[in-house]
Amino acid sequence: MTSTNGDGHRPGRRRGYSAWSLLRHGLGREEWPRAWYERELRGSYDAVIIGGGVHGLATAYYLARDHGVRDVAVLDRAYIGSGGSGRNTAILRSNYLTPEGVRFYDRSVKLYEHLAADLNFNVMFSQRGHLTLAHNDASLRTMHWRTEVNKLQGVDSEVIGPDRISELVPYLDTSGEARYPILGALYHPPGGIVRHDAVVWGYARGADAHGVHIHQQTEVTGIDVERGRVTGVQTNRGRIATPVVLNATAGWAGLVSDMAGVSLPIQTSPLQAAVTEPVRPFLDTVVVSGTLHVYVSQTDRGELVFGASVDPFASYSMRGSLEFAEGIAGHVLELMPALHRIRLLRQWAGLCDMTPDYSPIMGPTPVEGFYVDVGWGTYGFKAGPVSGEAMAACLAHGKPPEIISAFGLDRFGDGRLVGEKGAAAVGH
Structure with missing residues (x-):
């Protein structure tokens, strides 16, 4: 995967505001600069992330910041944070039941x-x-x-x-x-x-500053697969060619994965x-x-x-x-x-x-280039940063890092379940 941003947008952190500039903007008539920008939807990207919630935006942010992969599009069918990221109670903790879950959270x-x-x-x-x-x-x-x-x-x-x-x-x-x-x-x-809104906005602002394209009102209607690997996605605004697709949706994770021919136990x-x-x-x-x-x-x-x-x-x-x-x-x-x-x-x-074991599904799938970060049940928001960090490494290198190796899709066929019901069923 390359590290170009493709539109001349200079990556890097946006400058913060001084107390005086905040007061001047608040009392005056000056328009606030946009936290992230609307960009033209291009016909191809190095990676496409489906889902503009905390998981998708965090993955894009760490992918650009830590791995130099900036030719990335984040697609959301509505607006960023409109799904589970904007509808949860934003409780954070790490006191889970399994060693894998505790280390992760x-x-x-x-x-x-x-x-x-x-x-x-x-x-x-x-x-x-x-x-x-x-x-x-x-x-x-x-x-x-x-x-x-x-x-x-x-x-x-x-x-x-x-x-x-x-x-x-x-x-x-x-x-x-x-x-x-x-x-x-x-x-x-x-x-x-x-x-929760601030986390979503912060990741969107950071990803955009590093050259990531955020496309709202862009619904994925199909995923193109040829000879066992991803070649692109179909949207209500046209086709996007890409060799890497991440499904980071909540609520529609099974439907999106079905488009690529991947069945999920959800x-x-x-x-x-x-x-x-x-x-x-x-x-x-x-x-x-x-x-x-x-x-x-x-x-x-x-x-x-x-x-x-x-x-x-x-x-x-x-x-x-x-x-x-x-x-x-x-x-x-x-x-x-x-x-x-x-x-x-x-x-x-x-x-x-x-999922059957109340743990997420993260990593590659049988379709080459198609990755998932799904199955979060009631506990996905608290995992946003670590999921983004880990999935960014997974997309950049093609294999999951150790911290999410236990959460692969293949565990259900192999009987290696990560049973978190005792700590995740109601324990928000």
């Missing part, structure tokens, strides 16, 4: 810690800690198991009791009279939340979330209950963000339901009864591609 958290400086763009990452509650002996045993796996991988996690939990989150009902008594929790200090289900009116900040820690299928965090603006597990049926619907709103409200009040007067503002849904 820990790398992502470390990248997030320096992402604002790297992109010269404030992504508003707040490492406020992450609590996974245990309401019975079986859950508590799983928390101890995860703690030991985390510690062996150098990840900060520990099991704490109700007294410490009450210190961290005073509004939790840790009494013995609760319907679902809290016996303990897995406490993960590096976990936290981030502004089931798509809706995932709903909701947000309340803003209130005085009181919840510093992310709280998750797998037993109640609920998680809650508070944004910097004061809204409480609620979520649950995926809907119990396969669907492409992204409409909210009254059943979800009633269920999530009841479960939140069982954990924190004092919230009964807070009003729900809105709810939404996104699409989740679930």
